[in-house]
Amino acid sequence: MIALLIRDMRLAMRAGGGFGLGLAFFLIVVTLVPFGVGPDAEILARIAPGILWVGALLACLLSLDRIFQLDFEDGSLDLLATSPIPLEGIVAIKALAHWLVTGLPLTLAAPFFGALMHLEGSGFSWMFVTLLLGTPALSMIGAFGAALTVGLKRGGLLMSLLVLPLYIPSLIFGAEAATRGMAGFNANAPLLMMAGITAGSIALLPFAAASALRVNLR
């Protein structure tokens, strides 16, 4: 399993793996928003958590089709499916690898990009905490979406249509927790809800994703 994790991360980081593209996309989103809404620091600071969350979500979405697509095309997914590790475990590992090369860098970068959005004082730590707890769910849900659409020719667009509605609860609770935390209110409720969604996704979605993969490999 660890070998698979290392393999996936190497593939993602080397040439053509698209590592860093997600980050660059995140940066572009954060740059474009002030052009759209104007450079007013107050407005930007108010919408910053939401923009950072939506940006992270879109950046995560961009690299989802890589989770299974390439392995499906060159047949290594079939090999993995017949290996002694259960398919559920493979899905979980692949989602973890996706998170390590996408979600984690996004989380680490968010406070810096937050500076572009005039994020204030405690906002940096709140963005970091909410993204750290929320992005694993994004990767796991994304792996499920990728498993559903892996056999399709132009699955990318369809996958965003399937995955984005599933991101809504995480987005709402994540952005809400960050906003509340920044404003100095008690943010425990949304934070715990979001962490609960993440934990639930990690626990249950590998089974759904593996069953979808089995159908697609049939």
Added chain:
Amino acid sequence: MSQMKTNGTQTRSFGQRMNALWEYANPVKFMALSGKVLPWVIALCALTLIPGLIWGFFFTPEAANFGNSVKIIYVHVPSATMAINIWVMMLITSLIWLIRRHHVSALAAKAAALIGMTMTLIALITGAVWGQPMWGTYWAWDPRLTSFLILFLFYLGYMALWAAIENPDTAADLTSVLCVVGSVFALLSRYAVNFWNQGLHQGASLSMDKEEHVSNVYWQPLVLAIIGFGLLFVTLLLIRTRTEVRRRRLHALMARERMMDA
């Protein structure tokens, strides 16, 4: 599935009756039964929907601070009720497909999706038309409105997945899994949205709690209209499921033809 012949005069245990119910998962039996039932359902639907709507539109008083626009309730509330219930029905039929592999069940879920999406759209549009004179805005990010928009997105994704996959059994499997997972997330979204914004929308129009209830004059035609919409759904569902079954048969026939030619 039990091959036991249904015999009306024989008394049977509950378990046997349930087994007899599964017989209608057989496409041939389903087609025979639904063909017989369909005209009756259509008649019942016409008998409830048309009087319900006419009663609601023309024979109810105008509400004091709503004016004539209150009458949109007879389309808005039933379609909204159906929109949610159709998703629940799709969830149940998807589970039946995943567990017992009855083709009719999967096809019924497929047939229901478009009706459900249309109902959601009707509820959203009538809501917007009603919202403009009442709240002064077509759209507000109110929990109920937002939930319905999200529900619409779920229907959209579900149908897009059906349309994208060529092999019908693969499509049935994947959409069923999506429906089950989507239901969980749709429910989560509902609570998330409630948490996120407190709304303009009034409470439930029909509830057991008499305090919140709309008054009797409006309530009676509304119930009739809801029953009518329910029967309309059953009618459309039967027609569409029958179409799907026939389409599957047609594909099978065409495949057989090709085999014969080869």
